[in-house]
Amino acid sequence: MKERAKIIFIHGASSSGKTTLARAVQAQITEPFWHVSIDHIRDSGVLPMGRFRQGDFEWTEYRDSFFEGFHRSLVAYASAGNNLLLEHILEEPQWTSNLALLLEPFDVFFVGLHCDLDDLVKRETLRGDRRTGSAADDFRRVHQGQRYDLELPAGQTTADYAARLLSAWTARRSPSVFEELALQARGVADRPAK
Template sequence: MNGQVIILNGVSSSGKTTLAKAIQKYGQDIWLHVAMDTFMAMLPDGKEFEREWFPMTEVERDGEKLPQIGNGPSGENLLTQMRQLVERMAEAGFNVIVDEVADGLAIADYRRRLGTSCLVVKVDAPLSELERRERERGDRLIGLAREQSPRIHAGIEYDLEVDTHSETPDALARRVLESIS
């Protein structure tokens, strides 16, 4: 029997990892957590933003320069392998939470691979809150949430949308888990 997959999709600092941990805490079954950041961290320090992998450029929006992270050919291949791993894990009966910053094409690939065994959740918060989290964490590219916010969710139909600023991770986890019951 295939496992279930919850895809938590959102911009940087939206609360995906915190929500994933809460889902693990409240789930009656075991949920494995697969994070895009873990795949990027497989690269040697300083190599992740090279052109072949996940090149970082600057874009100008409203007179402000913002960082933008793209997918080079090796980076795109790595993320495709991550989606394939999630598919294989589900086929093996594991329940999986995916913590991802995915565009519409990647989400369509998940849906094609997983069919009805996946729940795609938009994880979001007001931009002012995302920017506050970015500053406070100290390990984020300042401006990344602002750059990603208007484009990352474009063209994606979500099964559920959550606001990590208006509800606690525990309440949101229960809501996500109720959606797959």
Template sequence: MSQIIFLHGASSSGKSTIAQALQQKMAKPCWHISIDHLHDLFRRFDVLFAAVHCPVPELNARERLRGDRPEGSAQRDQSMIHAGRVYDIEIDSMDGIEANVQTILQAWRSDLRQSEFSQSFA
């Protein structure tokens, strides 16, 4: 079965940075695809749904550094992006890339799935 690690978080929360670090640590080749709504396409895959949290002051600082987003968009995302979601794992980007990659890999290798993806397709 194909496997997917789905990182879900507000704009500037660190999803792309974590995804790039995961790619370097994984034994199997993987793609990093930025997505919003591919729920139906995930039906045939083993999905690990991971929430990526980041404190609002850090989101705002990262957003300013990026310079490619409207000011306040990350904070708006953070206020609603996780509402009502059921994840397999939740991480905080302030814990550091290496710690988050290890936490995600451990969860992925455990084969324990409890997210809305695994519940929808069981």
């Protein structure tokens, strides 16, 4: 019987270092993991970003269907037996429970990556490819109300973060936070209407 796919989900503010951490973990983990993110789709040319920026298309009209498609694609990749290193920002409150249900068949390890606000703002400025202020907006809200299997506090090196993540990943226990969230979401979804 095929083993269920594994997903290491790195969640944090824009410019918090998710990509750098994912690459470090991918280079060291003992099994092959796909590194998946919205940035990969945007930067590869899949999205007509130039046309959105020019105003030919209004992003707000297509945003919900884009993210719904992205979230469903994760299920397709994992259902085919691929392990995923997912970096994502849960921008909408319902995304957490929606993803918990979608990813319920898989072994999900949910990691919260924290970063100081000053560092986020500096990184955002240096990158130059983010809307100014998005990192500060994320800082104030993305971790609110979230529970994680592992939280990585601000102020450590990528090597330290990767070592802590890999150690916690190896020692992880069930149920994971995402398993608990799926049960909670399913409990609400399965309740008969009054």
